Amino acid sequence: MRRILIVIAKSPVPGWVKRRLTPPLDTASAATLHKCFVLDTLDKAAAVPDTELVVAFTPEREIAFFREAAPGAGMFIPWPEADAGSTLASCFQELCGPDRSVVAIGTDAPTMPARSFELAFNALSSGSAEVVFGPASNGGCYLLGTSAHDGSVLGKFNWPAFNPEGEGVELAAGLGIGWYLLPEMLTVDVPSELMQLKKSLFESAGESMWAPRTRLYMECLKDTGAI
Structure with a gap:
């Protein structure tokens, strides 16, 4: 089965990304942390074997950043930030087809282990699940x-805001399709989640290995007293 992995990412523009982390961070630090999230996620995605990498990015003018960050990607798709859900549905409809599995992930779950990709693709290829959800710690969804065959089923899910363990599973059951839930992961968008990330990175070697850039920069923020 052909495997396609979409990484959905924003360029690390200061004052535009991770604004809810300011304070405690300043805009430049928040943007640098976001850049670490993006690069760690792209590195994990690029290392998934037998998988085609697609980068859906915003803003469109930042394509040079993403081409450099993901040189192995086979496709770069610009998307308008204001309509992420519809754009994702369009990506799925374009990329889905017979004998294909398509998985999309954001960049707010930097400590997600690489094995999560394999769990998702294996669930889809087994025939037991037609949709896979990755529930986020904030109640949203980090992976879908x-x-x-046509990807239209994804248009029914308001990614990334919907709750996969509630409305996602309920809707899948109502449609009569099989579903699979991945382990819940920490997503980082507000100060309390930043503190949870700090704790997990410095207390768990297993989690920090999946986010090396993020851990290194978090050490810098810790040393300067920013966190």
């Missing part, structure tokens, strides 16, 4: 995947 499908093996549906």
Whole structure:
């Protein structure tokens, strides 16, 4: 089965990304941390074997950053930030097809282990699940995947805001399709989640290995007293 992995990312523009982390961070530090999230996620995605990497990015003028960050990607798709859900649905409809599994992930879960990609693709290729959800710690969704031929089923989910363990599973059951839930992951968008990230990175070697840039920069923030 053909495997396609979409990474959905914003360019690390100061004052535009991770604004809810300011304070405690200043805009430049928040943007640098976001850049670490993006690069750690792209590195994990690029290392998934037998998988085609697609980068859906915003803003469109920042394509040079993403081409440099993901040189192995086969496709770069610009998307308008204000309509992420519709753009994701369009990506799935374009990329889905017979004998294909398509998985999409954001960049707010930097400590997600690489094995999560394999769990998602394996669930889809087994035939037992037509959709895969990755529930985020904030109640949203950090990963979404499908093996549906036309991808239209994804248009029914308001990614990334919907709750996969509630409305996602309920809607999948109502549609009569199989579903699979990945382990919940920490997503980082507000100060309390930043503190949770700090704790997990400095207390768990297993989690820090999946986010080397993020851990290194968090050490800098810790040393300067920013966190």
